[in-house]
Amino acid sequence: ETGVTQTPRHLVMGMTNKKSLKCEQHLGHNAMYWYKQSAKKPLELMFVYSLEERVENNSVPSRFSPECPNSSHLFLHLHTLQPEDSALYLCASSQDWTESSYNEQFFGPGTRLTVL
Amino acid sequence: GESVGLHLPTLSVQEGDNSIINCAYSNSASDYFIWYKQESGKGPQFIIDIRSNMDKRQGQRVTVLLNKTVKHLSLQIAATQPGDSAVYFCAEKAGTYKYIFGTGTRLKVLA
Numbered sequence: 001e002t003g004v005t006q007t008p009r010h011l012v013m014g015m016t017n018k019k020s021l022k023c024e025q026h027l028g029h030n031a032m033y034w035y036k037q038s039a040k041k042p043l044e045l046m047f048v049y050s051l052e053e054r055v056e057n058n059s060v061p062s063r064f065s066p067e068c069p070n071s072s073h074l075f076l077h078l079h080t081l082q083p084e085d086s087a088l089y090l091c092a093s094s095q096d097w098t099e100s101s102y103n104e105q106f107f108g109p110g111t112r113l114t115v116l
Numbered sequence: 117g118e119s120v121g122l123h124l125p126t127l128s129v130q131e132g133d134n135s136i137i138n139c140a141y142s143n144s145a146s147d148y149f150i151w152y153k154q155e156s157g158k159g160p161q162f163i164i165d166i167r168s169n170m171d172k173r174q175g176q177r178v179t180v181l182l183n184k185t186v187k188h189l190s191l192q193i194a195a196t197q198p199g200d201s202a203v204y205f206c207a208e209k210a211g212t213y214k215y216i217f218g219t220g221t222r223l224k225v226l227a
Contacts, residue, residue: 004159006159031213033213040124040219041219042205042216042217042218042219042220043160043205043207043215043217045213045214045215048213048214050213055212055213056213056214090159090160092159096213104150104162104165105150105162105215106162107152107159107160107161108159109157109158109159110158110159
């Protein structure tokens with residue numbers, strides 16, 4: 001596999017369920033990102049990990065819990081979500097050098113999440 | 117054109133014509149910009165980028181223009197093809213890890 005992969009591609013869950021989204025990057029990058037993409041809204045950054053350490057957390061509700069066990073894998077654990085959390089969840093990775101680097105992000109195909 | 121937070125505009129272009137998609141960015145200190153293409157059911161795909169020390173950059177059939185005076189970015193696609201149909205959005209680098217993304221413009225290519 002190449003690039004950034006995400007599983008599952010589609011997920012339907014009830015508000016009381018617990019599920020996890022998985023992202024894997026095969027690019028040798030050391031920074032990984034979770035984004036939320038809702039209809040007609042810009043991409044919203046949720047979490048950023050650099051060298052497996054969380055470096056950005058954009059006021060995301062605690063019902064979303066990220067995990068980065070190594071630089072190639074990123075998870076988003078979901079618990080007691082709300083219908084308004086239904087969206088496309090995108091994972092991305094980039095090479096992280098310094099603050100002044102121009103680090104293009106490579107995106108996965110996303111997980112289409114529907115919360116009933 | 118598009119600006120962060122607005123509804124998704126649509127640009128319809130005849131096949132073979134040139135397309136111009138516009139983007140207004142917010143931070144005059146932003147020094148790096150990217151254009152992405154997102155096809156239905158897929159994640160965003162990098163098209164071209166530009167740094168703030170440039171005002172034009174060309175790729176294969178695409179050109180990005182940067183006007184820092186008015187904080188405006190444009191993407192030009194030459195000889196638009198059906199495969200170019202997608203949503204296009206710009207992103208400005210707003211921090212070490214943070215990008216601000218536009219809402220996007222839907223490009224429809226008419227046969």
